[in-house]
Amino acid sequence: MKILEVNDVVKIFKTKGGNVRALNGVSLDIDEGKTVGVVGESGSGKTTLGRLIVGLINPDTGSISFEQRSIGSKVNIRHPDIRGKIQLVFQEPSESLDPRIKVGDSICEPLRGLGIEKSSWNSKLKIVSEKVSLAEEQLSMYPSQLSAGQQQRAGIARALITDPKLIVLDEPTSALDPTARAEILSMLQDVQKEFGVSYIYISHDLSTVRYLTDETAVMYLGEIVEFGETSKIFSRPSHPYSTGLLSSILLPDPEIVMDESLELSGEIPSPINLPKGCFLESRCPISTKECSSHHPDLITSDDRLVRCFEVEKMKDIVQPSSKFEDFDKSFDDFMTKRYSSSVQAGNN
Amino acid sequence: MKVLYLYCKDRPLIGFGYFFVFFLIFLAVFADLIAPWPPQTANPDDYLQAPSWRHLFGTDETGMDIFSRCIYSIRLDLSIAFLGTAVSAIVGTAIGAFVGYYEARGRLKTVFSSFTMRALDVIQSFPVFVFAIALVAIFGQGLYSIIAAIAFVNMPIYVRLMRTQALSIRQMRYVEAAYLSGLSDVSLIIKHIVPNSMGPILSHLSVNVGWSVLLAAALSFAGAGVEAPTPEWGSMIAVGFKNIVTGQWWPSTFPGIVLGLTVFSFALIGASVEVLADPVRRRAAIAKY
Amino acid sequence: MALIRYIGRRLLFVLPQLFGIVAVSFFLLKMIPGDPALLMLGPLASQEAINEIRSVMGLDKSLIEQFVIYLERVLSGDLGTSWQTTKPVMEDLLKRFPATMELVTLSLLFALILGIPVGILASLLKKSIINKFSTYYGLLAGSLPDFWLGLIFIFVFYTILGWAAAPMGRLDLGILPPAVVSGSYFIDSLIAGDWETFNNVVAHLTLPVLTLGLINAGPIIKMTQSTMDRLLESDHIRYARSCGLGEFQIVRRAFRNSLPSVLTIVSVLYSFLIGGAVLVEIVFSWGGAGQYALSGVLNADINPVMGFVVWSAVLCLILYLIVDLLYFAIDPRLRD
Ligand SMILES: Nc1ncnc2c1ncn2[C@@H]1O[C@H](COP(=O)(O)OP(=O)(O)OP(=O)(O)O)[C@@H](O)[C@H]1O
Ligand code: SF4
Numbered sequence: 001m002k003i004l005e006v007n008d009v010v011k012i013f014k015t016k017g018g019n020v021r022a023l024n025g026v027s028l029d030i031d032e033g034k035t036v037g038v039v040g041e042s043g044s045g046k047t048t049l050g051r052l053i054v055g056l057i058n059p060d061t062g063s064i065s066f067e068q069r070s071i072g073s074k075v076n077i078r079h080p081d082i083r084g085k086i087q088l089v090f091q092e093p094s095e096s097l098d099p100r101i102k103v104g105d106s107i108c109e110p111l112r113g114l115g116i117e118k119s120s121w122n123s124k125l126k127i128v129s130e131k132v133s134l135a136e137e138q139l140s141m142y143p144s145q146l147s148a149g150q151q152q153r154a155g156i157a158r159a160l161i162t163d164p165k166l167i168v169l170d171e172p173t174s175a176l177d178p179t180a181r182a183e184i185l186s187m188l189q190d191v192q193k194e195f196g197v198s199y200i201y202i203s204h205d206l207s208t209v210r211y212l213t214d215e216t217a218v219m220y221l222g223e224i225v226e227f228g229e230t231s232k233i234f235s236r237p238s239h240p241y242s243t244g245l246l247s248s249i250l251l252p253d254p255e256i257v258m259d260e261s262l263e264l265s266g267e268i269p270s271p272i273n274l275p276k277g278c279f280l281e282s283r284c285p286i287s288t289k290e291c292s293s294h295h296p297d298l299i300t301s302d303d304r305l306v307r308c309f310e311v312e313k314m315k316d317i318v319q320p321s322s323k324f325e326d327f328d329k330s331f332d333d334f335m336t337k338r339y340s341s342s343v344q345a346g347n348n
Numbered sequence: 349m350k351v352l353y354l355y356c357k358d359r360p361l362i363g364f365g366y367f368f369v370f371f372l373i374f375l376a377v378f379a380d381l382i383a384p385w386p387p388q389t390a391n392p393d394d395y396l397q398a399p400s401w402r403h404l405f406g407t408d409e410t411g412m413d414i415f416s417r418c419i420y421s422i423r424l425d426l427s428i429a430f431l432g433t434a435v436s437a438i439v440g441t442a443i444g445a446f447v448g449y450y451e452a453r454g455r456l457k458t459v460f461s462s463f464t465m466r467a468l469d470v471i472q473s474f475p476v477f478v479f480a481i482a483l484v485a486i487f488g489q490g491l492y493s494i495i496a497a498i499a500f501v502n503m504p505i506y507v508r509l510m511r512t513q514a515l516s517i518r519q520m521r522y523v524e525a526a527y528l529s530g531l532s533d534v535s536l537i538i539k540h541i542v543p544n545s546m547g548p549i550l551s552h553l554s555v556n557v558g559w560s561v562l563l564a565a566a567l568s569f570a571g572a573g574v575e576a577p578t579p580e581w582g583s584m585i586a587v588g589f590k591n592i593v594t595g596q597w598w599p600s601t602f603p604g605i606v607l608g609l610t611v612f613s614f615a616l617i618g619a620s621v622e623v624l625a626d627p628v629r630r631r632a633a634i635a636k637y
Numbered sequence: 638m639a640l641i642r643y644i645g646r647r648l649l650f651v652l653p654q655l656f657g658i659v660a661v662s663f664f665l666l667k668m669i670p671g672d673p674a675l676l677m678l679g680p681l682a683s684q685e686a687i688n689e690i691r692s693v694m695g696l697d698k699s700l701i702e703q704f705v706i707y708l709e710r711v712l713s714g715d716l717g718t719s720w721q722t723t724k725p726v727m728e729d730l731l732k733r734f735p736a737t738m739e740l741v742t743l744s745l746l747f748a749l750i751l752g753i754p755v756g757i758l759a760s761l762l763k764k765s766i767i768n769k770f771s772t773y774y775g776l777l778a779g780s781l782p783d784f785w786l787g788l789i790f791i792f793v794f795y796t797i798l799g800w801a802a803a804p805m806g807r808l809d810l811g812i813l814p815p816a817v818v819s820g821s822y823f824i825d826s827l828i829a830g831d832w833e834t835f836n837n838v839v840a841h842l843t844l845p846v847l848t849l850g851l852i853n854a855g856p857i858i859k860m861t862q863s864t865m866d867r868l869l870e871s872d873h874i875r876y877a878r879s880c881g882l883g884e885f886q887i888v889r890r891a892f893r894n895s896l897p898s899v900l901t902i903v904s905v906l907y908s909f910l911i912g913g914a915v916l917v918e919i920v921f922s923w924g925g926a927g928q929y930a931l932s933g934v935l936n937a938d939i940n941p942v943m944g945f946v947v948w949s950a951v952l953c954l955i956l957y958l959i960v961d962l963l964y965f966a967i968d969p970r971l972r973d
């Protein structure tokens with residue numbers, strides 16, 4: 001069953017320098033108990049999408065519905081019916097807890113909004129802190145006395161305490177060292193198994209996306225350029241941007257050499273002044289004339305959605321059985337190595 | 349406490365500031381035991397006496413003992429200053445928190461914020477002392493008018509300080525988390541925004557108490573504040589004013605010295621709080637220990 | 638061209654503020670308890686006069702109409718009449734403001750002459766006594782009541798030493814004021830070329846200017862010192878130094894760059910002193926605008942008070958306007 005439907009949302013930030021078009025018509029669905037990954041370069045609008053979903057900002061146009069109920073300025077996330085069912089875990093663990101409030105009290109804060117009696121707070125706190133492996137004495141400490149990993153655990157505990165249906169995880173591990181990162185990821189997986197919560201997992205770190213998610217949305221300049229099952233996208237990306245991203249951001253095994261013709265080059269256009277045609281046109285290795293005059297739609301191509309005129313050409317260039325299959329395999333090896341030994345990955 | 353001790357060890361003047369303020373409070377509390385003469389009883393036999401063992405600071409033209417009056421003044425001047433500062437800090441902080449928190453958040457809230465800030469601009473375009481005098485003129489002379497005037501003219505600074513703080517703290521993730529969990533604006537501001545903004549407010553507070561003492565004394569000196577024979581530094585200076593030209597310097601000089609030292613001490617404390625409230629500068633200041 | 642556009646934009650900003658000033662003073666007037674007509678006219682007024690002023694002031698009309706009437710009156714320069722002097726407040730203030738402005742301007746000039754060199758030296762000579770001195774001077778000067786310091790000066794320089802002129806106004810009794818041009822005796826006596834008067838004017842100015850100047854030099858020293866400190870540490874001065882620019886050149890350059898902040902502090906002090914000088918005016922029987930307003934406060938004569946409030950707010954507005962234009966002249970970055 002669909003738990004969340006994001007429908008063609010547009011978000012424009014008005015700034016002194018001009019109107020920043022952060023999201024240009026993004027649609028995304030997520031099923032109960034599943035995890036969708038959102039990847040893309042810095043500035044592609046991932047955080048904006050996450051903040052929109054939890055209701056910290058409102059879309060300019062488009063709609064979001066949660067459990068078949070449209071949420072917006074009238075029935076927003078703070079509405080008693082929805083309150084606590086969608087939660088957000090922030091990228092910055094050190095900023096996400098009030099420095100002047102004891103960790104345990106911060107975790108319990110959402111319960112006040114739900115009108116839950118104080119007498120049952122302690123038992124709930126106990127359950128979630130065990131879940132995220134926070135020791136009892138840490139609950140009566142102040143955030144500055146905890147490590148970044150422990151702070152993030154507390155942030156996750158605060159999200160879990162309301163029994164949410166959906167948690168938006170905005171780069172939850174990017175501020176952590178590899179050990180803490182691996183621990184938190186496996187903890188998130190356990191939680192999902194136990195409670196059936198859905199995740200939207202936003203990250204730069206493709207290896208963790210690969211590890212945690214069922215489906216992946218690849219974003220570029222406020223648009224989804226490719227969407228599909230994670231394993232399929234990672235084994236055979238169909239959009240030139242996804243291909244470039246996979247090859248440039250993380251090549252876990254240096255022996256796999258990417259086809260140079262698929263590398264992205266050139267400058268990212270400014271989100272204030274987006275091109276008329278395909279947003280990737282200036283950087284795309286296989287662009288054609290049409291790409292600079294027309295804007296491609298997100299269309300179904302086999303097992304996924306792709307926003308590119310040259311999908312067929314891509315199919316020829318990137319063979320499912322070729323490099324990406326290897327890439328995928330070495331990737332899995334790499335994950336196991338990385339999370340068992342917890343050694344810092346070379347290029348991150 | 350220990351940090352404060354270490355900080356003052358190298359800076360005897362700052363230490364003096366803290367000492368002097370505690371000393372004043374001590375004098376104020378035990379004024380009845382310490383002051384050798386009643387503060388408001390004229391003694392025609394001791395009219396305009398120069399300082400002596402009998403009258404440490406001399407007497408004024410009605411024969412009242414200046415030393416005793418200086419001591420009793422502490423009660424009144426510090427109470428006015430503390431009250432005026434407290435009122436302006438509390439009201440100003442509350443307004444500033446809402447202004448900052450509401451800025452650019454929905455039409456009505458933004459209108460409220462911009463309107464408040466423009467109103468402050470206008471209020472601040474009136475020179476402080478003029479405005480204080482006008483307020484006293486309007487409320488009528490009296491203790492409460494002075495306190496109200498002091499509170500009012502000091503308030504804009506707290507509003508601005510707090511607004512700046514609220515603008516940055518409302519972006520903190522923990523505030524967003526609290527917002528999402530359904531906390532009301534008021535409890536969010538009370539629980540998260542105000543407690544995390546106290547640094548700059550606290551360091552302004554002690555400087556502000558000093559200013560307020562000065563302002564209260566100035567109003568009284570001008571005749572728009574506390575009136576003689578109530579013991580108050582400013583009005584004592586005013587009473588002694590006539591005598592100075594004829595050579596009796598003591599009725600004005602002593603209250604002025606005590607007043608100046610008081611304000612100076614609060615300024616010293618303020619300077620130290622400014623450093624100590626900032627973790628980086630605090631560490632640097634006592635680095636060698 | 639850029640300048641004209643800048644001035645235009647800046648003037649546009651002044652109008653709402655002017656409106657705000659009048660609105661606040663109207664609001665203040667309305668807050669006064671008791672019958673406003675009685676307050677306007679003072680306790681000696683007859684019943685007819687009260688009735689008349691009630692209808693003139695439109696006290697029977699709605700609040701908004703009253704405000705419009707008030708606005709019209711203020712804008713046409715009618716600030717009411719003082720029942721103490723029985724003259725229009727506007728006329729009284731026009732006579733008294735120059736005295737205040739003269740005192741304030743000269744005091745600040747003195748404070749600048751004293752404060753800037755000390756501030757620069759304190760910044761350059763980190764380890765010197767002058768550095769320590771300037772740190773505490775700022776705090777001390779801000780703590781001393783100026784009216785008290787004035788009294789001490791009178792005692793020392795007039796009563797004991799007999800050097801200064803009597804603290805009784807702007808001129809000795811026997812000397813006639815110069816022909817009015819600016820209203821400032823200092824300037825007018827210079828214009829008239831009347832040296833005897835000029836000397837007397839200066840003699841009377843000395844102590845009050847010394848008092849206010851010494852007190853207000855504190856913030857100027859502090860500001861000069863701290864901006865110089867910052868600038869001497871800044872990258873482009875370091876760069877200039879590494880290019881082998883002489884020390885004098887470097888200090889000159891740093892000082893030029895610190896002018897805007899000095900200007901800011903001067904404008905703040907100026908606006909404060911327009912009202913704040915009243916105490917020193919009292920001490921020296923200066924007869925300035927502040928003293929006039931104060932006697933209004935003490936005698937329930939409200940028009941002079943409100944007139945003074947509006948005047949000084951408007952003066953501050955003009956002052957800030959001038960300061961902004963000066964910024965524009967000093968700081969080339971603003972011109973684009
Ligand atoms: N409050 C805001 N005001 C103005 N512009 C904004 C605001 N928030 C985001 N943007 C702009 O919107 C675009 C998308 O930003 P967003 O933070 O969503 O990107 P992101 O994909 O999360 O990047 P990162 O990986 O760096 O976190 C950027 O160009 C950013 O500058
Ligand atoms: S549409 Fe054209 S420019 Fe855009 S990604 Fe496809 S080939 Fe490249």
Ligand SMILES: [Mg+2]
Binds near residue numbers: 046047048
């Ligand atoms: Mg982000």
